[in-house]
């Protein structure tokens with residue numbers, strides 16, 4: 001599937017990185033990162049230029065929640081704002097990934113360097129998304145627990161793709177990636193770069209100054225944005241399911257091997273993809289494939305990444 005040397009943006013889902021939603025420990029994520037590093041290093045060894053992106057939905061929600069709980073118990077403790085929590089999530093997830101990728105390279109006698117860039121992503125303050133929170137963050141709750149959290153903490157809670165209830169926050173569309181020139185320089189110098197973690201820290205440009213704004217950008221859209229800016233050939237989105245499906249979670253579920261732009265648009269219109277989970281992935285893949293002839297996108301699971309990249313599974317989106 002990835003034959004000639006390509007520039008690849010590979011995005012890892014925040015939920016997929018917390019493989020067991022009940023085990024949110026850093027140690028568990030380190031194990032998942034180590035498994036994920038294998039297909040990533042296969043691609044690096046294949047001579048491809050690799051830009052890694054990742055989500056942070058569960059992780060940023062847990063960081064914010066921890067600060068909120070601590071402050072509730074001790075009012076002298078500050079509540080950490082969302083942009084700072086997003087930057088923290090970029091730091092620790094990036095640390096796990098860069099350590100895992102480095103180790104896998106060292107094990108194979110490859111000595112490329114890998115580094116995480118704390119990345120700011122510009123959004124539009126007037127984005128309608130600020131009025132309608134859609135991005136699930138943090139852990140999963142029962143409906144009863146969700147009602148209590150809405151009442152006690154003022155959260156907006158929504159059901160997330162049949163998996164439980166989660167807090168939702170605003171998720172504006174990425175407009176620009178501030179650190180893109182740095183990423184480009186590093187990639188062209190042969191380094192592996194981890195960027196737009198958690199979709200990037202959302203910032204707005206106020207008279208030339210960048211200021212953080214509370215939101216969580218979808219990393220699928222941010223990955224698509226950086227892929228376009230860097231003129232990548234291939235966008236790979238790794239999540240918790242092996243294939244995109246229509247009639248998902250029903251007896252009529254049908255997994256898709258390959259979808260064209262037209263089919264993807266039709267399925268979106270028919271409402272087959274859940275907002276906040278599969279919908280942004282399909283939309284991001286579609287946007288990337290439409291943006292320039294020859295560009296391709298793949299959606300598959302972390303576990304099946306190798307087979308997906310070899311063209312044996314996953315859902316490929318083509319022109």
Ligand SMILES: Nc1ncnc2c1ncn2[C@@H]1O[C@H](COP(=O)(O)OP(=O)(O)O)[C@@H](O)[C@H]1O
Pocket residue numbers: 012013014015016017055057161163238239240241243244245246247248272273274276277278279
């Ligand atoms: N039509 C669909 N096909 C496949 N999965 C879907 C579909 N609609 C919703 N999903 C859900 O979307 C999830 C992926 O979204 P999410 O967990 O938000 O991704 P991430 O791994 O990026 O955090 C899948 O695990 C699945 O439960």
Ligand SMILES: NC(=O)OP(=O)(O)O
Pocket residue numbers: 012013014015054055056057058198199216217218219220
């Ligand atoms: N920021 C973001 O898109 O996170 P997830 O991949 O966890 O949804």
